[in-house]
Amino acid sequence: MDQKIFTQYKKALKNRTIDITCRGILIKDVSILNKYYEKESIKRACEEGCPNYGKKWSCPPFSKPYYELMDGYNEAALISFSVNMNSYVEIKNKYTAMKAANVTLKNLIEKVARKVEMETNGYALLSGSCRYCRPCACKTNQKCKHPDKMRYSIEATYLNVQALCEELLGFELLWYEKKILPKYTSTVSLIFLNENFVKEAMMEIIKDVIETY
Numbered sequence: 333m334d335q336k337i338f339t340q341y342k343k344a345l346k347n348r349t350i351d352i353t354c355r356g357i358l359i360k361d362v363s364i365l366n367k368y369y370e371k372e373s374i375k376r377a378c379e380e381g382c383p384n385y386g387k388k389w390s391c392p393p394f395s396k397p398y399y400e401l402m403d404g405y406n407e408a409a410l411i412s413f414s415v416n417m418n419s420y421v422e423i424k425n426k427y428t429a430m431k432a433a434n435v436t437l438k439n440l441i442e443k444v445a446r447k448v449e450m451e452t453n454g455y456a457l458l459s460g461s462c463r464y465c466r467p468c469a470c471k472t473n474q475k476c477k478h479p480d481k482m483r484y485s486i487e488a489t490y491l492n493v494q495a496l497c498e499e500l501l502g503f504e505l506l507w508y509e510k511k512i513l514p515k516y517t518s519t520v521s522l523i524f525l526n527e528n529f530v531k532e533a534m535m536e537i538i539k540d541v542i543e544t545y
């Protein structure tokens with residue numbers, strides 16, 4: 333049976349204390365992911381709306397469908413971190429506030445995902461495009477410089493992240509629009525696994541990463 337995770341933390345950073353909500357689910361039957369595979373519409377949205385389209389090896393049209401990356405794995409863990417934007421209200425420029433919150437969340441979730449990868453011999457889909465090199469070697473028509481470290485985002489593998497969050501984690505992703513801060517912002521990761529990874533092990537990793545960040 334799928335195991336769900338819900339836990340909250342108060343984390344003191346250099347300039348502020350933030351409220352983090354962690355949600356997760358350990359998916360035993362990965363065939364459920366097929367319901368969220370929407371290659372054509374996601375590829376079109378990237379092509380029409382993203383300046384990175386065709387400029388990063390981790391992004392469409394060069395990214396791979398999730399099922400190719402999942403080959404050889406039979407379980408998955410979907411995890412999300414959300415932070416309440418109340419903790420950032422004193423930053424006048426709202427875009428800067430969003431960026432600050434997202435950088436923290438992306439760093440945290442990547443640390444958790446890489447740790448789970450190591451412990452389970454898994455493979456993680458992260459949040460956002462690969463940021464290992466700047467600029468990505470794709471821009472100059474060179475091969476990926478760190479194919480072992482490069483990871484795709486969930487969206488880049490053509491999975492509908494909003495629907496995954498709503499239906500499997502029970503919350504909605506909110507966006508920054510018209511210079512208005514959403515109530516919270518979130519990052520999401522999907523990790524493919526083989527081990528019989530349990531909820532307690534995931535919660536231990538999350539706690540450890542947040543406490544030592």
Ligand code: SF4
Pocket residue numbers: 388389390462463464465466467468469470475476477478479481482483
């Ligand atoms: S590792 Fe570097 S070259 Fe490869 S996808 Fe990431 S940014 Fe691009």
